[in-house]
Amino acid sequence: MRHWMNLPAGKTIRLRSPFAVVLVVALAAAASTPRFESLFSSFDQLHFDATALVFANRSSDRVVLISKGEGSLRELGRESVFSPATNAQLIDRLSGAASIVFDIPLPAREQYDDTFFDAIARNKRVVVGLPSTDTDMSGKLLLPLPEPAPEVAAAIGQRDVTIGHYGVVTGFVPYRTIDNRVYPHVSLEAIGVAGLGGMLPDFHRYEFLQTTAIGKRPRQSVLLMLPRVKSVETYSFADVVKGRIPTSAFDGKIVFIGHAIYRPLGEYNVSSLNDYVVNGAQLDAMITSAVLNDDIVSEIPPVSQLLVDPVLALGMLLICWLTKTRNLHTYALAWGICIFATSTVLLGLFRVWIPIGSALAICVVVYSYFAWSQLLGMHRLLHREISRLRELSSSIGVVRMSDEDSHGAIESNLLDEVKLAMQQIREWQEAYVGVINMLPYPIVLVRGRKLVLWNNSAAELLGETVTDSGGIHAGEKPKLEAVLEQFAAQGLGEAPAQEREMVLNDREYMLVNVPFAQFSPLSVQEDAAHLICLVDVDDLKKSVTHDRQALRHIAHDLRNPLTTILALIEQQSIGMQDSLTGVHDEKFMHDLRRLVGYSLRMAQDFMQLSRAEVLDPATFSMVDVADLVDEAVDQVGAFAEARSVRLVLHQKTDEAIWIDGNRDMLQRAVINVLDNAIKYSTENTVVDVTLERDPHRAESRHVLVRVADHGIGIPQEAIPLLCEPFFQVDGKRRDVAAGVGLGLSFVRAVIGRHGGSISIESEVGQGTSVALSLPIATDSIVAGDDEPAGTAAPSLPKAP
Incomplete structure (x- = not known):
């Protein structure tokens, strides 16, 4: 095919x-032909019976069955049960029935008296069935009805049915022509005698060759969906004869009479789903109910x-x-x-x-x-792949997959080969994934222009929008996946490795593309894999830019005073020719001292910043925070007094709080913050210094030193840049006496090395608040009475 x-x-x-x-x-x-279809009719029989079990209607309430069972035999005795007189008595009691089907073979006349046939003649609604439809060579019945049954019976019918797989009744033959006479089925005759023949359909439309068991000849029959056996209303022969069942129970109904012990008409299976069998009278009653319920099945x-x-x-x-x-x-x-x-x-x-x-x-x-x-x-395919795995294992030095098991005694089959190959593939995969996940950079593997593998670092970036793809993707703000796939596609047939820059999440990345084709002998052009690495170069670029700016500032700040010094020297050399030499010398020395002092302060600030950035926590010792703040306040007191600024210390805890750190560096950091607050405060204002537990940290395991002034304030857009070296809010060069712009950079470096943080809040015209949060040393908090000896008392006023 x-x-x-x-x-x-x-x-x-x-x-x-x-x-x-x-x-x-x-x-x-x-x-699909009837004869060949019988090969598969066992499945069809099961299917039909299962559907009928669910969808078939219950037995019609117009059909009842009178059964001669074991109970009747014990109560009436054998002679009475089989007596023609008793049968005649039963027929007389059923005078109100719409029709009666006597489903018991009628033997020769000499075995019956006239009472039985007279009862049939009086009732005029009794239907009898042929004992058999078998014919002789001339086409006549082998077992005709005894006289005078044909004359006294209301109708004569046949009982032919079709039997399929599992011995199950598959349908009934509605009409049978014997000796030039058409015999309807007893069920149809009973319905006709009952006056219900007008509701019967044309059964010729439903007759088709019924598929039967293998080896049996298909017959023209009608398919029915029979009701459940137990749904047929059944009465005991003895109860009816003895009058325990009122005759009104049978008025207007079709009554079937048959044996339940002695079954002269045979036994029939009506479902392949169980082994329950019924007698001829039960089967005829079920067929009649199916016809009345319109459970006639049309076959295509x-x-x-x-x-x-x-x-x-x-x-x-x-x-x-x-x-x-x-x-x-x-x-x-x-x-x-x-x-x-x-x-x-x-x-x-x-x-x-x-x-x-x-x-x-x-x-x-x-x-x-x-x-x-x-x-x-x-x-x-597995054979080919296993062969390739063997070649690959040999090429990279892995133990070669063998045709023998671990003991070398039995050659493994394909299943063993597959298990071994999958085990080796899983080991390689785990090793590769482990190695890729250990890499600090986001790594992705693109194959067939689709992402097939990535590490944990890359998973955090996938799905993000690329601000600038560097010309890789033509779309506006594409997703990272699309950029990577397009980047790999551009690498086909080009240089082994490619580099391209892009912007993702406001950070710059360098994309490095390495096709597997350059080192994998099994890869092909149209299915080549590409290993792409995303290197975050944003910090590196900013660091280089920052260093360049710092060098420019250093060069500028060193060049200006030196240039001025040279100019002053030139002036001094000229001024010495004047008569006022003493006056020129005094002014020259004053300016020279000022510029040299600025250069010295800048050099000192650079040295402090460099030491702060390399602080070693192993050299830290226990520091009393309150004592540290008090001493810092004392050191800037004279400067504050000279600027007409008052310092107020708020100590909101009576505990001695200790931190693990470098006392000198921490004190220098606090002094820098105080110095800035005093420097940018107007006259006759207050600078508040607060010492407390940090209320914003979990369990208050941090101490907070807050310095708040009421000075000129800082614009909001400048606050994030305050700790950057040489940053100036107004964009102009500071006065030489104002400092070099490294104070807050030093503070941030010191606090950061101690595991703390710095936060700045400011409003133009209202003032600035700088908060230093530092972690408290474990088990360092003691009661105020247990303070170490020598702790200095505050020398400045405290807030009440």
């Missing part, structure tokens, strides 16, 4: 032969069946042709379920029967062929 041709270029062409369609159609058409004509089966088989063929390998089994199963469900719904709701056993069998054959072809293809 499907053929494959290998071509030298490494490509394949799939050929579909028209012979496949012809073969499938021929098989399906042959299997044989010509239609010849079309249905090929169409269903071709549907499976198309599914197998057009469906991808991984979905073949799902779609094939869904097609089979759809066929089964459709047939079930048509039978259960619309009483239309379409046998699907043969169609499903052909579908299974088609599916099996394609599934087997795929299995063989997978078998060959």
